[in-house]
Amino acid sequence: MPYAKAADGVRLAHQTRGEGFPLVLIAGQSNNHHWWDGIRADFHGTHRTITFDHRGTGDSDKPDIPYSTPGFADDVIAVLDDLGIGRADIYGTSMGGRVAQWVAARYPERVRALVLGCTSPGGRHAVDRGADIRRSLADPATAGQALKDLMYTPAWLETHPGPYQTLGDPAMPAYARRRHLLASHRHDAWDALPGIAIPTLVVHGSDDRFNPAANAPLLAERIPDSRLLMIPGARHAYFEEFRHIASPAVREFLASVDD
Template identity: 70%
Template sequence: MPHAKSADGTRIAYWSQGDGTPVVLLAGQANSHHWWDGVRADFHAAHRTITFDYRGTGESDKPDEPYSTEGFARDVIAVLDDLGVDRAHVYGTSMGGRVAQWIAARHPQRIRALILGCTSPGGPHGVERGNDVRRSLARPGPAGRQALLELMYTPTWLATHPGPHNTLGDPSMPLHARRRHLAASNQHNTWDVLPDICAPTLVVHGSDDLLNPAANAARLAGRIPGARLELTPGARHAYFEEFRATAGPLVLDFLEEHDHGSA
């Protein structure tokens, strides 16, 4: 696979598939491009998809140094530069949504339309998950993994989809990279720059998301000028996969609206 070189020399692996208006798909914390495997093909009727492995994951370099969501955004720009893509839609979910906020605020000329899924502004204005959720995720071994699964998907879906589940983290990540990703996500705070976002923006969230509480969606939509808010009823964190039959067309219709407009 090709690699782009970020400003600090880190090599970032990326994948470009399909034809049409490009859309960058950004995965969650400590995940590689495989996060999108279950739904990526849904975009290819009208769009070229661009995914990449965050530094610390997959086939990208894994330096043991501080990471940040703003730094991940610069890595995305390096990928677009390497591909010769001037402007693209950007669809970020979970930590990828945090990265997408920085792209839209710092590099507005590179974005056609912005979609922020199951994400948060972070900082003091972000709504944190409950202590009970934190405790469940901190349990060692299979118990913690099961807790994460149940935060991602409903029991009904899990009963008929035994896995493997690509949203549970990149198993190849070294421990130092996992810690760096967690710190980057925890230190995220875009509240002051959200009003600078000028791209057409859709905020999407599962109504039953406890991993990243759904109240964050309203905070983002209220802070970004002209943003549209859509909650997916009954969905948990991985709404885009379990509820693809409703969330997918919602996203694709929004992208189609802005395929030829200016950002």
């Protein structure tokens, strides 16, 4: 298992597949690289896909120290440095999209194109999920089914019994799960977004209540010259259930960006 070493010494497990221009795929909160298992091959005709396990997940180290989305962005750069990659396309979803915002804002010379999926700017400008959703996720009796329903449509769940790779790393320590939650909750890139001058595509499911769909136009309006794709009927895991729409759209966008 190859590992990169972050500036603070934390080891970050990373995985590479395919050939072509580098594409870093950044998973959501409390998830490891398996988040991307269902779709990463969609990009192997044009890209070399790079995933990694966030600190606190998978085969990466799990220090009991504060985490943050800017810190996760530094981890992305540590992985690129370990692989000897100077510049890459970045595709982040959910909390991974929050991390991707900081990669683009803080390290613009390392990013050719940016895709932000089912994410938000964070802070007071973001549209938060409803109190009913927070309650259902906080109750152990309802949290499992509630999360599935927020990720996928009933039709998908009926025909795809799992296992699902988007519901969290089951081996993640409880303290690391709490630190991921806090890092995502404290994200606020609002002031940095207008400075992103990298070609950007914002993608969101129209029926996403986990990270409300209203956050997508906020991002698209805040990032200069960005594009917006709303996928009708899709929930939070649009990239998997609606891959027949999302993956071709992302590939087309990346192909349109000049080196």
